[in-house]
Amino acid sequence: MARVSYLLRVSIDDRPGSLGQLAVALGGVGADIISLEVIDRGEGFAVDDIVVDLPFGSLPDTLITAAASAGARVDSVRPYAGVLDTHRELELVDHVATARGDRLQTLVDDAPEVLRASWATVVSRTDSGATVTVCGSPGAPETPLERADWLPLAEAVPIDPHDAGVPQTWRDSDTRLVAAPLDGSAHRALLLGRVGGPDFRPAEVARLGYLIGIIGSIGQRDEA
DSSP, X not given: OOEEEEEEEEEEEOSTTHHHHHHHHHHTTTOEEEEEEEEEEETTEEEEEEEEXXXXXXXXXXXXXXXXXXXXXXXXXXXXXXXXXXXHHHHHHHHHHHOSSOHHHHHHHHHHHHTXXXXXXXXXXXXXXOEEEEXXXXXXXXXXXXXXXXXXXXXXXXXXXXXXXXXXHHHHTTEEEEEEEETTEEEEEEEEEEETOOOOOHHHHHHHHHHHHHHHHHXXXXXX
């Protein structure tokens, strides 16, 4: 029987048995859990990304209802192709480090899959204050960023989607944004967009910062 994969982001009580209750509830609507990754933890709660398979024709709304019956809150449900795999971060570092061509293009092509984003671009702010899009991944918006008043950056941070420089088309698609400084330059950044949400969690922002820091260190070493 044909099946369709979905990526659920859920918030659940961080206590013994809560994940088991969620698994039973999802199984009750015909969903098979393929993989799970803990995205963030707080006081008494955890945020997980779960890939599930549903029989073809089943409505994703059944996942929300099932999760709620187990005391979990679904932050988002998105169609998904692939399986969560934390080794992809290492693969990204390796791909960028060994790229024979444009390393920035390799970075933006691979980063969205690793960080569960819809697209990625590299943006730069000139001395005159103008914003330039250096390169972008497949699926990056055709409408460029108008301004990047949040540059320069000292560390990875979420970007307010209602910032004056964010195009209206990005806002209309409810795109959430996060950015990290690149190559030791506070005026150039990797910008990631997640169309339709959910927000980038603090742990995801920190993860981006660490990842870009490692890649930047490799670049500086090679230049030396």
